[in-house]
Amino acid sequence: MKRWLPSPRALPLGSLVIAPVSYNSVLAQSSRCISFLLSLCVNLFAAGKAPTFLQPFIAGGVSIALSKGTRGVRPLCCGDAIRRLVAKCFCHGGKDEIAASFAGENFGVGCPGGVEVIAHSLRDTLRRHKDSDLALLKIDFRNAFNLLERDTFVRASSARFPAMEHWTRWCYESPPLLIYNHMCIFVSACGVQQGDPLGPLYFCCGLQQLVNKIKALDPIYQKWYMDDGGIVGPPDLLLKVWDILEKEGPALGLHLNPQKCEWSWLNGQNDKPCPIPGVPVTPTSQIQMLGVPLGSDDFVSGFVEGELLPTTRRVCAKLADFEDAQSAMYLLRLSYGIVRANHFMRTTPLSQWAEHAVEFDGIVRSTTESILKCPLPSPAYDQAGVSTRFGGLGIRKIVDHAPVAFSASWGSSRWQCKEKWLPIDGVSPRAPDQRSASEEVDRATLARLAVEGSARDKKRLNRLDCEHANSWITALPSATDGRDTILPPKIFIAAVCRLLGLRVYPDNTPCPLCKQTMDIYGDHALCCKRTGDMIARHNRVRNWLFKLCETGLLSPQMEKLGLLGPGDETRRRPGDVSFKLWKFGKGLAIDVAVICPLAISHMEEENPCEIYAAVQKHRRYDEGFRGSQYLFSAMVFETSGAVNEEGKNILKQIIRFASRSVSVGNSVYAGRAWARLGCVIQYGVAQSLLIREVGAGD
Numbered sequence: 199m200k201r202w203l204p205s206p207r208a209l210p211l212g213s214l215v216i217a218p219v220s221y222n223s224v225l226a227q228s229s230r231c232i233s234f235l236l237s238l239c240v241n242l243f244a245a246g247k248a249p250t251f252l253q254p255f256i257a258g259g260v261s262i263a264l265s266k267g268t269r270g271v272r273p274l275c276c277g278d279a280i281r282r283l284v285a286k287c288f289c290h291g292g293k294d295e296i297a298a299s300f301a302g303e304n305f306g307v308g309c310p311g312g313v314e315v316i317a318h319s320l321r322d323t324l325r326r327h328k329d330s331d332l333a334l335l336k337i338d339f340r341n342a343f344n345l346l347e348r349d350t351f352v353r354a355s356s357a358r359f360p361a362m363e364h365w366t367r368w369c370y371e372s373p374p375l376l377i378y379n380h381m382c383i384f385v386s387a388c389g390v391q392q393g394d395p396l397g398p399l400y401f402c403c404g405l406q407q408l409v410n411k412i413k414a415l416d417p418i419y420q421k422w423y424m425d426d427g428g429i430v431g432p433p434d435l436l437l438k439v440w441d442i443l444e445k446e447g448p449a450l451g452l453h454l455n456p457q458k459c460e461w462s463w464l465n466g467q468n469d470k471p472c473p474i475p476g477v478p479v480t481p482t483s484q485i486q487m488l489g490v491p492l493g494s495d496d497f498v499s500g501f502v503e504g505e506l507l508p509t510t511r512r513v514c515a516k517l518a519d520f521e522d523a524q525s526a527m528y529l530l531r532l533s534y535g536i537v538r539a540n541h542f543m544r545t546t547p548l549s550q551w552a553e554h555a556v557e558f559d560g561i562v563r564s565t566t567e568s569i570l571k572c573p574l575p576s577p578a579y580d581q582a583g584v585s586t587r588f589g590g591l592g593i594r595k596i597v598d599h600a601p602v603a604f605s606a607s608w609g610s611s612r613w614q615c616k617e618k619w620l621p622i623d624g625v626s627p628r629a630p631d632q633r634s635a636s637e638e639v640d641r642a643t644l645a646r647l648a649v650e651g652s653a654r655d656k657k658r659l660n661r662l663d664c665e666h667a668n669s670w671i672t673a674l675p676s677a678t679d680g681r682d683t684i685l686p687p688k689i690f691i692a693a694v695c696r697l698l699g700l701r702v703y704p705d706n707t708p709c710p711l712c713k714q715t716m717d718i719y720g721d722h723a724l725c726c727k728r729t730g731d732m733i734a735r736h737n738r739v740r741n742w743l744f745k746l747c748e749t750g751l752l753s754p755q756m757e758k759l760g761l762l763g764p765g766d767e768t769r770r771r772p773g774d775v776s777f778k779l780w781k782f783g784k785g786l787a788i789d790v791a792v793i794c795p796l797a798i799s800h801m802e803e804e805n806p807c808e809i810y811a812a813v814q815k816h817r818r819y820d821e822g823f824r825g826s827q828y829l830f831s832a833m834v835f836e837t838s839g840a841v842n843e844e845g846k847n848i849l850k851q852i853i854r855f856a857s858r859s860v861s862v863g864n865s866v867y868a869g870r871a872w873a874r875l876g877c878v879i880q881y882g883v884a885q886s887l888l889i890r891e892v893g894a895g896d
């Protein structure tokens with residue numbers, strides 16, 4: 199996009215009505231005036247001061263209809279980008295206030311993990327009162343979001359969150375337009391609008407007066423997740439609840455849907471009918487809430503099996519057929535969320551679905567083997583199950599992680615709703631959060647692998663546990679910042695084999711380039727000086743660094759002569775990349791090296807990159823830089839991706855400069871930069887391996 203400097207008055211509002219993804223590129227690539235104008239614009243809308251003729255369009259949306267198979271259509275609507283942006287700003291800015299306002303009243307807004315809180319709490323209530331005459335009433339409203347009266351929630355939300363009132367009224371006081379199929383126009387006249395990020399908040403505001411009335415009856419349990427409610431109490435109390443909802447709901451646009459409501463006795467022996475006409479009884483053994491099975495062991499097992507395994511099989515079969523190994527592994531990691539494995543790990547005790555967990559792990563393992571096109575020996579599979587942060591592939595074994603995930607979720611849910619729950623076998627009341635608990639599991643696995651493995655394995659695993667060493671594994675294969683992060687399948691698979699300590703060559707293969715016998719793991723290949731591939735690897739990294747410095751507006755120079763002090767006449771060039779101004783008014787010369795920590799010469803060193811920087815670089819060049827206009831720095835990478843401390847700190851600073859010049863937040867840009875660097879190194883590593891494959895050198 200061309201740089202341009204319009205005055206705020208000249209900003210054509212229509213030009214902002216574009217796809218959200220374009221905002222990022224506009225913000226990233228153009229001058230700062232865009233973000234300045236955008237925030238002016240957002241504030242204008244947020245204050246409800248935007249011209250009303252825009253309202254039908256900005257507050258409206260594009261509507262589509264998806265087929266629900268034989269069950270009709272599912273209408274969806276995407277809100278306008280500006281409207282979504284303003285609403286998201288309110289969500290973000292009011293996060294704490296919203297959470298505090300709904301704490302304990304509705305777990306569907308401002309409550310991370312709300313589903314889990316409800317599931318654990320209801321499970322406890324069911325256990326505690328399993329011999330009582332109490333019942334559970336699950337509420338379902340007909341088309342609740344779309345039928346809620348606008349007047350109700352506009353008034354309720356304005357009273358609760360006055361700062362939003364002008365914006366809420368601007369959007370909802372007159373009905374905006376919906377466009378279907380690019381040509382049919384109709385008005386959105388009632389309900390919370392789909393595609394409004396504040397929609398769930400508005401809904402909960404509108405519903406709240408009914409929740410309060412039920413609360414006044416003092417039921418044993420009442421929890422809502424947006425429009426999904428569950429109430430436990432004696433039958434006569436639940437009849438009163440029904441009465442309230444039936445009489446007062448319609449005025450708000452909330453109409454009970456008796457056939458989809460559920461009544462369950464907490465005592466499994468109770469076989470009386472439901473006292474509310476039209477509401478079916480769900481047996482105690484088959485109770486579930488928000489997709490969490492809470493009934494008998496058999497029911498839970500069957501439920502998880504049906505929800506988890508068929509989708510996993512389907513998703514994994516597709517991934518196994520991917521040509522692109524890197525994308526397939528990326529998606530496989532995401533699929534834990536897609537098939538809701540995480541959901542069951544956190545909400546349902548593993549003892550109730552252990553056999554399905556084993557099967558799930560088996561499917562993931564064989565899918566990984568299909569993607570990598572080789573079988574995984576147990577140690578490699580165990581390493582692959584470790585988080586990508588410590589050098590695994592992040593394909594978590596459910597069997598290992600579900601117990602700590604459940605404990606973590608149970609503990610944090612109990613803390614969130616401040617209730618006292620009956621203890622559960624194997625669940626510690628002071629469980630750490632899932633991240634720390636899973637890290638402990640991973641650390642134990644790595645420690646075991648190091649003990650059981652060879653000296654080389656020990657070293658290999660040890661060098662993976664360095665900051666940024668594994669950033670290439672999680673790199674999003676995307677061309678956003680150039681094509682560095684896209685690794686062709688052969689390259690990616692070779693790099694993963696090195697990572698997991700898998701063999702890359704058959705026994706006793708001679709190096710086609712130097713005729714020495716190569717080790718099966720490829721260590722020789724990474725140190726063989728016979729061809730230019732070591733230089734090529736070095737140059738790849740150097741070029742990447744040069745580009746980064748250019749982006750950071752440092753005006754870098756490559757392999758510049760005469761950096762050393764006035765006394766030097768050797769014509770040495772210890773500056774792969776240099777620039778004239780770094781700090782203290784001096785320039786900086788960076789010398790780059792890429793070494794293999796598993797080479798025989800480095801096997802005994804604890805931190806090969808640090809030692810190499812000190813001995814091979816600083817000891818050689820520091821003297822020469824005395825009196826020079828340049829500071830000298832060694833940036834030594836290991837083929838695992840680790841980098842020496844000095845190099846890391848300098849890179850961090852250059853990344854800061856670069857992120858500023860492209861106007862991307864530093865943490866986001868840094869994540870992508872490290873991933874790109876990791877991929878550049880792995881590309882070079884894999885090339886050295888592949889060039890020596892039997893037949894490749896001929």
Ligand SMILES: [Zn+2]
Nearest residue numbers: 709711712726
């Ligand atoms: Zn060789």
